[in-house]
Amino acid sequence: MKIKIINGPNLNLLEERDNKQYGNLSLQEINQHIINSFPDVEFEFFQTNLEGEIVEHVQGARGFDGLIINPAGYTHTSVAIRDALETLTIPKIEVHLSNLTAREDFRKNQITTAKCDGYISGFKHFGYIAAVFLLKTILNKN
Secondary structure, X not given: OEEEEEXXXXXXXXXXXXXXXXXXXXXXXXXXXXXXXXXXXXXXEEEOOOHHHHHHHHHOOEOEXXXXXEOHXXXXXXXXXXXXXXXXXXXXXXXXXXXXXXXXXXXXXXXXXXXXXXXXEOOOOHHHHHHHHHHHHHHHHO
């Protein structure tokens, strides 16, 4: 099983951000935790601060069994990422480290989320673990 994980802007700076919102792990530590939790899954990780690169990697996820995406701030603004997600037919789960509904009002407008099969928000790095578990469950039923 191959799962692509795409992370958007500022997630490369997690250790410099609010631990209450995002947890205390770096992105590299989160990735390693995912790998350690699911040694039977092949992962490809990608992080960028650039919207167009996220679009290209979503489009390039064809051939993977599933996609986990954290578009970060782009979830509220990117029609381009939404459109790319819409054309991707593999199972897709959106993950956010912080609880978006407990934050500023503008964060409650999630443009990209509707083009995923579901989303997980507010559980910090455990959201990624839950997303992998859910993808494995979904894919084993097909």
